[in-house]
Amino acid sequence: MSVLVYTESYNGKFKKSAFEVASYAHEVAQNMGASVTAISFNAENNHELGDYGASKVLNIQNVDLKTFNAKAYAKAIAEAAKAQGAKVIIISSSTDSKFLGGILAAKLNAGYVPNVVGAPESTDPLVVKRMAFSNKGFAHTEITAETAIIGVSNNAFGIHENKVSANVEDFSPSLGDADFSTKSLEVDKVVGKATIADADIVVSGGRGLKGPENWGMIEELAAVLGAATACSKPVSDMGWRPHSEHVGQTGKPVASNLYVAIGISGAIQHLAGVNASKTKVVINNDPEAPFFKAADYGIVGDAFEVVPKLIEKLKEFKAQNA
Amino acid sequence: MKILVCISNVPDTTSKINFTDDDTRFDANGVQFVINPNDEFGLTRAMWFKEKQGATVHVATVGGPSVEPTMRKALAIGADEAIRINAEPTDGYFVARQLAEVVKNGGYDLVIGGRESIDYNGGMVPGIMATLLDMNFVNTCIGLEIENGQATAIREIDGGKEKLEASLPLVIGGQKGLVEESDLRIPNMRGIMMARQKKLNVVDPVDAPSLAKDRKFEKPAPKGPVKLVDAGNVGELVNLLHNEAKVI
Ligand SMILES: Cc1cc2nc3c(=O)[nH]c(=O)nc-3n(C[C@H](O)[C@H](O)[C@H](O)COP(=O)(O)OP(=O)(O)OC[C@H]3O[C@@H](n4cnc5c(N)ncnc54)[C@H](O)[C@@H]3O)c2cc1C
Numbered sequence: 001m002s003v004l005v006y007t008e009s010y011n012g013k014f015k016k017s018a019f020e021v022a023s024y025a026h027e028v029a030q031n032m033g034a035s036v037t038a039i040s041f042n043a044e045n046n047h048e049l050g051d052y053g054a055s056k057v058l059n060i061q062n063v064d065l066k067t068f069n070a071k072a073y074a075k076a077i078a079e080a081a082k083a084q085g086a087k088v089i090i091i092s093s094s095t096d097s098k099f100l101g102g103i104l105a106a107k108l109n110a111g112y113v114p115n116v117v118g119a120p121e122s123t124d125p126l127v128v129k130r131m132a133f134s135n136k137g138f139a140h141t142e143i144t145a146e147t148a149i150i151g152v153s154n155n156a157f158g159i160h161e162n163k164v165s166a167n168v169e170d171f172s173p174s175l176g177d178a179d180f181s182t183k184s185l186e187v188d189k190v191v192g193k194a195t196i197a198d199a200d201i202v203v204s205g206g207r208g209l210k211g212p213e214n215w216g217m218i219e220e221l222a223a224v225l226g227a228a229t230a231c232s233k234p235v236s237d238m239g240w241r242p243h244s245e246h247v248g249q250t251g252k253p254v255a256s257n258l259y260v261a262i263g264i265s266g267a268i269q270h271l272a273g274v275n276a277s278k279t280k281v282v283i284n285n286d287p288e289a290p291f292f293k294a295a296d297y298g299i300v301g302d303a304f305e306v307v308p309k310l311i312e313k314l315k316e317f318k319a320q321n322a
Numbered sequence: 323m324k325i326l327v328c329i330s331n332v333p334d335t336t337s338k339i340n341f342t343d344d345d346t347r348f349d350a351n352g353v354q355f356v357i358n359p360n361d362e363f364g365l366t367r368a369m370w371f372k373e374k375q376g377a378t379v380h381v382a383t384v385g386g387p388s389v390e391p392t393m394r395k396a397l398a399i400g401a402d403e404a405i406r407i408n409a410e411p412t413d414g415y416f417v418a419r420q421l422a423e424v425v426k427n428g429g430y431d432l433v434i435g436g437r438e439s440i441d442y443n444g445g446m447v448p449g450i451m452a453t454l455l456d457m458n459f460v461n462t463c464i465g466l467e468i469e470n471g472q473a474t475a476i477r478e479i480d481g482g483k484e485k486l487e488a489s490l491p492l493v494i495g496g497q498k499g500l501v502e503e504s505d506l507r508i509p510n511m512r513g514i515m516m517a518r519q520k521k522l523n524v525v526d527p528v529d530a531p532s533l534a535k536d537r538k539f540e541k542p543a544p545k546g547p548v549k550l551v552d553a554g555n556v557g558e559l560v561n562l563l564h565n566e567a568k569v570i
Binding site for chain 2: 300
């Protein structure tokens with residue numbers, strides 16, 4: 001018996017979340033007395049997955065699958081699950097994995113639980129804790145189907161090394177034209193920059209920054225921290241920043257280790273999307289801003305004075321700790 | 323074109339979340355219910371198709387009689403007919419099976435759902451539905467054009483967006499971007515009066531299993547107070563983030 005894990009890669013390199021879901025799969029497999037089989041698409045170095053507990057990797061090399069295609073990927077994963085007799089499938093909570101989740105669930109008649117925040121509380125029956133009510137609550141959910149799909153929330157479990165040697169096998173799913181009936185025409189993606197979904201640290205700016213011309217210091221702070229940049233909704237509505245940076249209930253969810261909110265009031269809809277972040281820092285000139293109630297650390301002050309000083313101090317810190 | 327918009331009836335965003343019956347059920351007491359925000363963007367896009375290209379727009383939901391005010395609101399916004407599948411929604415699979423049945427019987431060309439509902443955040447109903455019906459599917463859809471039975475959709479991806487092409491029939495999981503927030507409609511008096519005369523069909527559910535079950539709910543642990551650092555001593559924040567929070 002094996003636990004199957006879908007490991008995401010981009011341009012041949014595994015995403016950080018691939019190692020996290022593999023670590024998670026290892027934990028589940030140990031509890032169930034099973035082994036971990038990973039499935040990867042066009043990845044260059046599949047052996048890397050062995051470091052996180054995958055003893056077998058199904059390696060798909062297929063030019064038609066260079067860019068993510070939900071229907072075709074789901075078919076391949078479902079086929080692999082059947083071939084391996086996998087009753088538990090682990091995926092991440094990326095936008096692509098959430099696209100896959102429902103399709104896979106229907107194909108495998110599986111119970112799918114996304115936004116899972118920790119290792120299963122029990123594996124027989126399978127019970128997991130997940131976020132619900134837009135981060136205002138948690139549910140303890142039992143999967144009552146024979147097959148389970150667990151969507152692990154980003155950064156919720158962490159990356160854990162469990163070195164085994166990974167046996168890499170080529171895998172060719174049987175795909176036909178019908179599996180590519182949804183065609184990608186164009187991808188417009190920021191490259192060379194951490195994305196909100198993958199980043200450990202997210203630096204976010206709100207309406208308090210007054211205008212897009214002031215984003216230079218946000219970018220600089222993000223660069224020093226190796227962080228992704230984000231913004232509140234009005235900022236993307238006004239076109240100061242692209243929609244893909246808008247975080248919150250109606251935007252992207254953030255589950256980073258550190259979330260730095262600058263000039264953001266902390267409206268409930270914004271918090272709904274960022275509350276899953278572990279440590280929250282708020283810089284706001286209004287001591288009554290609601291965000292201070294949700295934050296771990298705060299500075300009451302003018303962003304235009306505080307942020308440049310913070311950049312300076314972080315540069316010093318980095319120089320000392322390099 | 324025949325469009326079905328799937329609507330989830332959810333607690334208003336600002337609602338306080340509480341649980342009852344030994345934390346096994348959501349406490350709806352005093353909670354204002356609304357059209358799920360992601361679905362509202364989809365409904366508005368459907369109205370655009372109706373007005374600009376000619377389309378019939380139906381809305382459907384799975385729920386007991388208490389969801390009818392939300393359905394009436396969708397009718398007041400301009401949907402032509404509403405369908406309520408008379409069952410308590412259990413899990414995403416059950417809901418998707420019920421809605422798929424409506425789609426099959428209604429011969430819809432386009433089915434619009436939301437990326438996720440803001441209560442249980444499952445985000446799986448449109449994908450399950452599309453797969454059960456063998457229709458094309460685009461999730462996190464932030465743009466949709468339809469010309470001669472061919473759809474061009476834009477979806478959000480991590481770090482950007484992707485343009486896709488798919489033929490109808492199509493299911494989408496939509497969100498903000500399908501229309502701007504300023505385009506969302508507040509029902510006017512005429513719409514509310516007209517909605518009273520529109521059909522709100524109640525249909526029986528089909529037999530379908532639930533594949534997951536929420537056993538218990540829990541609220542996040544109360545948070546300690548924020549640690550404030552003086553604006554004149556920014557270095558202290560760096561120190562705390564490194565030594566205490568251990569995040570840098
Ligand atoms: C259905 C619905 C869904 C929504 N979804 C989202 C969502 O997903 N994401 C989201 O962000 N919002 C969302 N909103 C909007 C949300 O309610 C708030 O309007 C929004 O988050 C406010 O953004 P802001 O904090 O940037 O702006 P503001 O509310 O204008 O706050 C700006 C803050 O900056 C501070 N400030 C001003 N100048 C300075 C300075 N020089 N230095 C430091 N601080 C300064 C101010 O004190 C203030 O606290 C939603 C609303 C609704 C109704």
